[in-house]
Amino acid sequence: xxxxxxxxxxxxxxxxxxxxxxxxxxxxxxxxxxxxxxxxxxxxxxxxxxxxxxxxxxxxxxxxxxxxxxxxxxxxxxxxxxxxxxxxxxxxxxxxxxxxxxxxxxxxxxxxxxxxxxxxxxxxxxxxxxxxxxxxxxxxxxxxxxxxxxxxxxxxxxxxxxxxxxxxxxxxxxxxxxxxxxxxxxxxxxxxxxxxxxxxxxxxxxxxxxxxxxxxxxxxxxxxxxxxxxxxxxxxxxxxxxxxxxxxxxx
Amino acid sequence: xxxxxxxxxxxxxxxxxxxxxxxxxxxxxxxxxxxxxxxxxxxxxxxxxxxxxxxxxxxxxxxxxxxxxxxxxxxxxxxxxxxxxxxxxxxxxxxxxxxxxxxxxxxxxxxxxxxxxxxxxxxxxxxxxxxxxxxxxxxxxxxxxxxxxxxxxxxxxxxxxxxxxxxxxxxxxxxxxxxxxxxxxxxxxxx
Numbered sequence: 001x002x003x004x005x006x007x008x009x010x011x012x013x014x015x016x017x018x019x020x021x022x023x024x025x026x027x028x029x030x031x032x033x034x035x036x037x038x039x040x041x042x043x044x045x046x047x048x049x050x051x052x053x054x055x056x057x058x059x060x061x062x063x064x065x066x067x068x069x070x071x072x073x074x075x076x077x078x079x080x081x082x083x084x085x086x087x088x089x090x091x092x093x094x095x096x097x098x099x100x101x102x103x104x105x106x107x108x109x110x111x112x113x114x115x116x117x118x119x120x121x122x123x124x125x126x127x128x129x130x131x132x133x134x135x136x137x138x139x140x141x142x143x144x145x146x147x148x149x150x151x152x153x154x155x156x157x158x159x160x161x162x163x164x165x166x167x168x169x170x171x172x173x174x175x176x177x178x179x180x181x182x183x184x185x186x187x188x189x190x191x192x193x194x195x196x197x198x199x200x201x202x203x204x205x206x207x208x209x210x211x212x213x214x215x216x217x218x219x220x221x222x223x224x225x226x227x228x229x230x231x232x233x234x235x236x237x238x239x240x241x242x243x244x245x246x247x248x249x250x251x
Numbered sequence: 252x253x254x255x256x257x258x259x260x261x262x263x264x265x266x267x268x269x270x271x272x273x274x275x276x277x278x279x280x281x282x283x284x285x286x287x288x289x290x291x292x293x294x295x296x297x298x299x300x301x302x303x304x305x306x307x308x309x310x311x312x313x314x315x316x317x318x319x320x321x322x323x324x325x326x327x328x329x330x331x332x333x334x335x336x337x338x339x340x341x342x343x344x345x346x347x348x349x350x351x352x353x354x355x356x357x358x359x360x361x362x363x364x365x366x367x368x369x370x371x372x373x374x375x376x377x378x379x380x381x382x383x384x385x386x387x388x389x390x391x392x393x394x395x396x397x398x399x400x401x402x403x404x405x406x407x408x409x410x411x412x413x414x415x416x417x418x419x420x421x422x423x424x425x426x427x428x429x430x431x432x433x434x435x436x437x438x439x440x441x442x
Contacts, residue, residue, distance in 0.1 A: 009420040014338050015395040015402045039322060044428045046327035048396050049289040049334075051378040057287035061301050062279050065308045069275050072312070184317055197339045201314045215306040220343070232314020233307075233332040 003027070003034050012041045018196060018235050025237035029230060072213065146226060146242035152177060157187075157242055159214070159224050169199075169214040176204040179228065186229045187214055188236060189221040197221070201232045222246055256280070260325035267315035275312055282326055283308075286333045292397050293337040303340060307332040338399040380430035388423030391416060 004024045010016045011024045028035045141162040148155035157173040171187055179185065187200040199214035218224070225243035227236055255263060255273040260281075266274035286307060290300035310332055318328055381389055391409070394400045400408065402416045409416070 006417070009424055010395075010402050010417065012424075013392065013395040013420060014334060015400065015405065015416075015420070017401050017403065035322075040428075041424060042323055042327065042331075044424050044431070045396065046323065046330055047377050047427070047431065048381070048392070049285055049292075049330050051381045052285075052288045052292050054284065055288040055291050057283050057304065058297070058301055061287070061304060062276070062283065064301075065279055065305050066272060066276060068305065068309050069272055069312050072309075073270055073272070182317060184314060191343060195339065195343055197343070198310065198336070201310055201317075203316065215309055230317070232310055232317045233328075233335050235335070 001027075001031065003031065005034060005037055008034065008038050008041050012038060012045045018194065021235045022237045025231075025234060029237075068213075144224060144244045144246055146171075146224060146244040148175075148242050150239075150241065152241040155242065157226060159187075159218070159244070159246075161218050169218050171200065171212050171214060173204075173210045173212065174208060176210060178204055178206065182230060183238075184229050184232060186227050186232075186236070186238070187212065188225045188227060189214070189216055189218055190223045190225060191220060192222045196225075196236045198233070199224075201229070218246065261320065264315055264318050264325050267312060268318070270312075275308065278311070278325070278329065279308060282329050285326075286329060289330060289333050290337045293334070293341055293399060299340060300337070303337045304333060307336050310336070334396070341399040377431065380427055383430055384423050384426055388419045388426070391419040392423050392427075395420065 004011070004027045007016060007020065007024055011021060014021075016024065028038055141160060143158050143160045146157045146159065155173070155175045155177060157171045159169060159171050161169045173185075176185065184201050184203060186198060188196045189199050190196050197216050199216045199218075200212045202210075202212050204210060223243060223245045225240050227240050228238040229236070230238070255266065255271070255277045258266070258274070258277065260278070263274040263278055267278065283304065286304045287300055290303040290307075291297065294300050294303065307329065311329055318325070322328075323331070381392075384392070387409075391405060394405055394408070395402070402413060402420075405416045406413045
């Protein structure tokens with residue numbers, strides 16, 4: 001085992017390139033000695049924000065955060081009413097979406113007509129569970145299907161960028177594998193210079209279908225991916241289990 | 252929402268993992284200002300800082316179950332999320348690199364409130380410890396942490412070898428730790 005003590009200050013200050021940071025993260029996950037040193041350095045680095053002059057956050061920010069959390073809470077709770085029944089109906093639509101994606105090829109990755117929207121509307125229009133999904137894509141948009149790979153074959157997720165004003169992008173996953181305690185699915189947006197930006201972090205809810213909002217705008221990114229991570233923050237360290245190009249790149 | 256304003260952070264983080272909106276609100280009230288100051292310092296722009304803090308808190312809301320007490324306190328955990336997100340955003344932009352700390356402090360002084368000034372007094376020992384470092388060490392740490400520069404970029408920017416950048420960071424952080432310990436301000440900040 002090669003220890004990373006020489007890089008811990010760089011790591012803690014965020015001064016390592018993404019690939020090196022991922023290597024250090026991986027090492028820390030299995031080396032208690034380096035982890036203890038990293039924790040001691042982190043203690044000092046975490047004091048640095050205290051050196052900043054006070055700055056009042058906009059008053060609306062608190063409301064905005066709580067509104068987002070409340071909306072997510074509603075989205076998570078609603079499917080539990082009759083999820084199994086709805087999921088059985090919805091899964092064919094998602095499979096159809098994947099099939100359509102394969103059939104029309106790369107040129108149709110940008111699907112302005114969003115036949116997926118119609119399919120979803122047919123099967124889910126009377127279900128509150130998917131009202132937000134249907135509403136999000138009712139006015140069209142773009143979507144990209146991320147197929148599961150390796151141990152995640154059979155799983156997948158459709159990244160949807162609704163055209164509707166103010167609607168954030170989101171991913172509709174199907175057949176997500178359960179994860180061990182402490183591990184998280186993480187959605188990433190990846191730019192051409194291989195910068196990975198975290199878009200969502202979540203635990204699988206055990207249902208066949210799960211919708212997850214993406215907090216980063218997709219404009220400017222070339223691809224999207226899903227990894228398994230041990231932490232809800234920091235740089236990518238875990239394996240890629242799903243991915244797709246965003247072709248052509250979002251404007 | 253239940254009243255959680257007096258709860259310690261360790262209780263709040265458990266409640267957050269159980270999707271308690273009150274816990275989220277309390278953690279924002281407790282650390283939102285610091286989070287915004289950090290994001291603003293890194294990005295230099297209000298709207299982008301607001302977006303980063305929003306995303307960071309929602310990320311914490313979703314990922315509270317992954318929080319591990321042994322890796323640091325809640326305040327540090329939240330600030331780490333804010334820092335990583337802000338630097339991610341910064342590195343995707345090419346037009347802005349923040350000025351050193353003293354310039355940022357001057358900019359902020361105009362719109363500081365009395366409450367902010369009071370808070371600044373509370374934390375002036377930390378700032379004094381940082382400002383007590385030799386300039387090269389302080390600047391290297393600031394440019395890495397607040398400026399989002401990698402050590403390779405810093406070596407180029409400052410015209411010194413990579414080893415010098417690493418050494419300045421290591422010695423600077425060691426001195427900072429000792430200074431904070433001597434001043435008795437090195438403490439558990441989370442409530």
